[in-house]
Amino acid sequence: MEEQTVNIHDDIINRCIEGDEVAQFELYRLYSKAMYNTALRICGASSDAEDVLQEAFVSAFDRLHTYRREAAFGAWLKRIVINKALNHLRTQQKYAMMMEDTHEHLEVAESTDELTELQVQHVKDALFQLPVGFRTVLSLYLLEGYDHREISEILGIAESTSKTQYKRAKERLKDVLRSKLNYG
Incomplete structure (x- = not known):
């Protein structure tokens, strides 16, 4: 039998799957700061990390029905954030110029x-x-x-x-x- 990970936010996740926007906002509130920091470390700029974060949450909400609970929700979401951040880097052609301004965006x-x-x-x-x-x-x-x-x-x-x-x-x-x- 396949073992599922116990997730403390299962109720919120289930409500999100049903399309509950209040639950989606709550899930975003719970995970956005940590996921933003992950995106920032990869992207290097606050504005890029914010874009990646939004794309990742949109993608996660669209694919939430595929979340099989084999890993913690945060780990599943982090994988989406990392993939979005890496894709973002791959599509930037002038990344080196942006790197010079990165220090201005750090908190x-x-x-x-x-x-x-x-x-x-x-x-x-x-x-x-x-x-x-x-x-x-x-x-x-x-x-x-x-x-x-x-x-x-x-x-x-x-x-x-x-x-x-x-x-x-x-x-x-x-x-x-x-x-x-x-x-x-």
Whole structure:
């Protein structure tokens, strides 16, 4: 017998499947912040992350009847967000120019410690200076918790390529952070 994942929002999900707009808004409210952060880490710009988030929720609501409850709803939705974000990146032809403006769109988490806030900002800035492939693999592995096999499936690359990209991304990130500390 196939085991289903227990989901604390099953009632809301069922109401969404029935077309209840109040339930859809509630589901959006529950998951939008986390999904936005996932999209932002991949896309790099707030406006792109917002677009991806909206597209992902529209797609999720359209396909909610296909959700088989084999994984937590958040994991199912995150996969949609990641796929939408990656598709968004693939369709951008002038992505490099947009990367220069990325730091203007970042929101620094509130912190009582100014040094910690500055360090977080340096890491975020450095992350967005990485090439798209490096940043995507690093984000999926470190921040989203996917393993290299899963990343290879998501991105359509070899598992060894994922591992190599991750290793190179870490080294590049260290280099960028070192240069910021020396010259920033």
